Amino acid sequence: MTSTFHGLEVAKRGMMAQQTALYTTSQNIANANTPGYSRQRVNFVQTEPYPAASMNRPQIPGQMGTGVEAGSIERVREQFLDVQYRNENNKLGYWDSRSTALSRLEDVFAEPSDNDGLSAVMNEFWQSLQDLSVNPENEGARSVVLQRAQGVVDTFHYLSNSISDIQGDLGNQISVGIKDVNSILKQIAELNQQIGAVEPNGYLPNDLYDERDRLVDQLSTYLNVKVEKMPSGGNALDIAEGQYKITLLDANGNSIATLVDGSQFNQLGFSTEDGKYTSVVSGPIKNIEVYTTPNDPSQTESDPVAGIGVASIDFYTSGNVNFSQGKLRGLMESYGYQTSTDAGGNPIVAGIYPEMQDKLDQLAYTFGTLFNTVQKLGFDLEGNQASKDFFTNLSTIENAASNIQLNSDLQTKDIAASSNGLPGDGKNAINLGNIFSMDLSKDITLEGVKNSDGTPVILSVGKDPGDIDVPITTSTINSYYEGIIGGLGVASQQAQRLSNNSNSLVQSADERRQSVSSVSLDEEMTNLIKFQHAYNAAARNITVMDEMLDKVINGMGVVGR
Structure with a gap:
């Protein structure tokens, strides 16, 4: 037969489960405006019924429920929407950087004017x-010709120098972008390590998941990457997300190199036409290289020359940029890259600015x-x-x-x-x-x-x-120049249009994702009231059980007094 205190235990479990749900709701409300936060929910699970199925079970009519418990607290996230958002974000990064580069060129030429x-x-x-x-024979007319000629020369100088200056700025943006990508990859690798240490113990590190996905979203702006989940092993729950394996994709969607694999990550670097790791501003980009930890212990990770490791990835194939869209590709196509060499070994350069x-x-x-x-x-x-x-x-x-x-x-x-x-x-x-x-x-x-x-x-x-x-x-020289300006205008208009389209798609994908993962204060307040009433009901149930036990203990067995 069941315990005399069975009802108290069931009610206690109900109170504790609803209390956990109230705590989780408070966490959601507190992080309503936290970037990258995904709302969390408690998965209520019935506890094992009594009695257990066996040959020597007590003779009672069927099994009796023993209450509820908080089985797990998981975040509400839809992986498909994440993939969709990152794909569109990757396109936006490419077209936005390309549009900006072309717009700056238009500002330099200032045509028509x-x-x-x-x-x-x-x-x-x-x-x-x-x-x-x-x-x-007029001296004044001759003097004006020389002055106007000097104006033409100065304008050529201005245009050429302005193009070179902006190209240098693009090179600096590439260098900064590479550092940002490496920083993101390193942070993801560190989060992978932490997640890999927590999950085997049966926990769900939701906050670490959120921060990792936020970093992957940032990474998708620069590069087109594929994210695969690797189990952490141990006693990890079935719904545990595991560690991320992140690979760089080429223009055909094929993997080029692993950027993050478990707790490891490879460093990105870029070579110029002389094959050395030098300032990207000094020349057209020749290839993209993946660097590992330096082989020479006397060197540091900041000196990639000593640590060329896993692979040297061609930035181009048959004159075309090899890896897929993203902000880095847009910057590189604007800055310029080496497609091949001529008969004399000199680099043949493509790109908007070159x-x-x-x-x-x-x-x-x-x-x-x-x-x-x-x-x-x-x-x-x-x-x-x-x-x-x-x-x-x-x-x-x-x-x-x-x-x-x-x-x-x-x-x-x-x-x-x-x-x-x-x-x-x-x-x-x-x-x-x-x-x-x-x-x-x-x-x-x-x-x-x-x-x-x-x-x-x-x-x-x-x-x-x-x-x-x-x-x-x-x-004619006139029509040639008109062709330059016309081509620039068309390319800029197309880039701006596709940038706007990509931005609309990113916003649409983000709205769909937010509809699933973001915190709705109205919904949380509703949950707050729901869990509060459930908690109060469980507490009331304890009061009822207490009154019943009081009657049994203090109100029975007094005959003959």
């Missing part, structure tokens, strides 16, 4: 040449070279064949925009405005003013300029003997 952009400065220069063609710098260099080199060519075909103010270059420091296409200079030896009288050296002739100034609109895909006939046999001078650009060797050969 009536006063600040390169096209406005060029138009002023061409206009000064047109004015000179009308008054070729390509924009290269286009600007081609523009400056083509413009300066053509202008010098047409300048030398004309005659100066004294009627002599021009012999001085108008622009200097154009020995190579590379860095032409930052190197181009107005010839310091050039004087106003040296401007070759005349096509024949005769007074009042300004046809070569017209030719100089038309350089911006010359169709470089066709032969160019210069107005008034003739060969020694009296035939018109015809210029051709290209690689054939006698041609002017310039990089722009399929369009």
Whole structure:
């Protein structure tokens, strides 16, 4: 038969279970505004009924319940929503960094503009040449041409230097991002160690789970990673989440390298074209390397050169970035990366800023070279064949925009405005003013300029003997520059649109996740009242049992007194 005090024990267990639920509800309310916190709930479990099934059980009608207990306290979290959120967050990190980089480029070029952009400065220069063609002997007109030319040179310098400066900022962001990623990975590894020490004892370290997932959310901004759960072993509960194994994914979703495996983690580093771990600002990124603890005990983890370990992951494959989207990839594609090498072993670089710098260099080199060519075909103010270059420091296409200079030896009288050296002739100034609109895909006939046999001078650009060797050969300088600005505008608009779309998807995924995991004060207050009434009812049950026992003990057995 059951114990006389069976009812007291059942009521006591009910009070303790509801008290645990009240404590958990208080924890949820206290952390309603804590970032990354997932609401917790108590899993009530019936205690073993009496009697146990056996051959010698007492003869009572069936089994009797013995109460309730708090089986476990688990957090409310949906893993599928976490994966969805991190995927969208990864895309947002990529498009946001790319959009920002393109937006900064647009700010540098400031096109279309009536006063600040390169096209406005060029138009002023061409206009000064047109004015000179009308008054070729006018000293003031000649002086304005030189001043406008200096304005063009200064604008090329400004654009080139601004691109280099922002590219340096992007390199610094990459370096900071790498440090942030390494810090996150190290913290996750430490949390894995703590979780691995707690779970085998049968506990659920919910707060450690929350902090680890918060760090993984941060990591997903930088890199596309896959999270796998590894059991901790021992007496861990079935609902224990275990330790995280985090791997880096390539563009096809395949694992490249393990970043965190249990309590271990690998350090990320980046190499430049010389193959050494140096400042990322010094050159295009060649590959991404995973570093382990240094092999040389005299070195530290902050010196990855000594600790190249697990793998060297190619940052590119056949000219394409190898690992999937994320903030780091967006920064690297903007900053520039080495895709391969040419026949001479020199790096071939791709990326938004290197390509924009290269286009600007081609523009400056083509413009300066053509202008010098047409300048030398004309005659100066004294009627002599021009012999001085108008622009200097154009020995190579590379860095032409930052190197181009107005010839310091050039004087106003040296401007070759005349096509024949005769007074009042300004046809070569017209030719100089038309350089911006010359169709470089066709032969160019210069107005008034003739060969020694009296035939018109015809210029051709290209690689054939006698041609002017310039990089722009399929369009006018004007249309080439318009193509640069147009392409930049389209790319920036697309990046901004996809950034906005990704942000909307991130917010949507986060809202769905919060609807499951976040603390609702209304719901918690309802639970508070529910558990309070259950506690009061259990306490009332004890009072009833006490009154019954009092009657049995003190109110019975008094016959015959």
